[in-house]
Amino acid sequence: MPKLSVIIPCYYNEDNIPVTVRELIANEASFSPEVDFEYVMVNDGSEDGTLQALLDFRAAHPGKVRVVELAGNVGSYNAIVAGMAQATGDCMAIITADLQDPPELIVPMYAYWQQGFKIIIGNRQDREETGLQQLLAKVFHHLMKKIALSNIPDGGFDFVFLDRQVAEHIIALQERNSNLFYLMVWLGYPYVNIPYIRRKRQIGKSRWTLKKKAKLFIDSILAFSFFPIRAISVVGLVLGLAAFSYGLYIIGLRLFGSQEPEGWSALMVVLLFVSAFQMTALGVIGEYVWRGLDAARKRPLYVVKEVYK
Template identity: 25%
Template sequence: MTQQAPSKPHSDRQLPLPLITIAIPVLNEADNLAALYERLCHLAETMAERCTLEFVFSDNHSNDLTWTKLSQLASKDSRVRAIRFSKNVGYQRSILANYMHARGDAVMQIDADLQDPPELLAEFFDLWRSGHRVVYGIRKVRAEGGAINLFRRLGYWTIDKLSEHPIPRDAGDFRLIDRSVLNALARMNVPSPYLRGMIASLGFEQIGVAYKRDPRRLGQSKFNLMRITQLGIAAVINHSVVPLRLASFLGAAALVISTIGGLYFVVGKAVQPDYPRGFASIYVLLLFGIGLNTFLLGIVGEYLLRTYWILRGEPLAIVEDALNFRMDEIRL
């Protein structure tokens, strides 16, 4: 009777490698795709013994050859998966919609312009395996003018100070998040998302990694001063009630100032009957009151607008076309 060799203990069995999704939102980035794909493939080789990778692109309705080039890459590499939206839904919504189509145990988001080095996945991965659910990049150096850098730093400081919870400063959307964080994001109904604030508000174990941000080599940046300002407004409105309280404070202050001014003119008229009528003062106060009311109504309107968006129930994005996806995998 032959003796059967003892089976290996369960702890000795080789566990499957974790799947990491590299999520890349794109808008008119045809010139950068070849270099990006080359670096992603090299990254997959260097990380082959630690994890497997998939590359999920979300095309925000580009009007150049971006989708054509993605189709070519997807036809020869099953790791390349892509969705194309029916219209431009905005940068933050395109990232969140991309997340909804990731299959990985963790998701690393990068931009297609290669300003954020995908090779940092190795460090992000180690921190994730050590128990951190969110690992984000901190931009210590960025190739921009002094004025725009100062504007950004001031914006980050303002958002952090006004927010109900700490939001990392000098951190963009270059991050790695765990599947548990992704599942929590999927349950949040935010029509105008500010992902840095949303992820920070969830808690979890988070850590930052400082890095040097490279300059864009090809294509044009989609973020001008106006869009940066709009993103900052969304950050404050979504994660702070300070503007509403400030509106109440300013309204009360204006009322007090008006009352004092009225008493001043009444007393002045009683003491000196021929006291000047003060048309200039009246006009100044009138214009001040109109301007203040308009400003306060604008703040209230921003909050009401977001309530309206929620009630309207517009989908996050509508997928027009997909590459290397089954129909039952399309979530939008």
């Protein structure tokens, strides 16, 4: 009997949980009766009533729900890894707690898994959100496809279905300051892409702030691309050639007795530009060095406070 683990990271989702779990349970009717379901709900340091809502769900469905309470907030990606480590299913679906991703998509995902695919991606073909949020998302995923991983689907994704073998690889890697879903594609397994339209959030307010989005953008580039370091090298080479050429020009003026240019203002502009580039280059290099230090310390990605089985 195949067992399907549905992993849901939860952060301030007190009002979402009752609605989400109701739809998840109703979605079980679309599966064959021999499929055994397990719900792994990870409370990622929420300080509202999220934990109690999860425990109520567990009490209503004994033996089917596992609630993982983390000691503090570690971010949704690390919370998902914690859920993977606790899940016991042969395959796993990762879905958000706010119902922006349709649970009914798990049905065709499971069908592809039965055909032998180890990764099935629910790809956001479009979004019901409008304005700046939609624009930033499109720009982010377009850049990632161009400079990081060319084989990721357009539009981005965080709704995936994976085989237990893939989950074990992710757990073993214990990679920090990265993009968990890009890491799944990086493993190299062939995947199936199922496009869908991401729903607009109906309940509660998203905690996915601009600061968190900026960190994810930086993490994704530095974890999967050498573009920043290569860009520094190219700009440095161009500036070096320009300085060498200008130096030859000044020497030529001195040798042939011509009047040398007096450009104090131009000199200051060049000095400020080069200094700004140097500080930027040091910042990029520092980001790489800090990530190396963070990995070398080998601190755990998360700390489990309690598991309610």
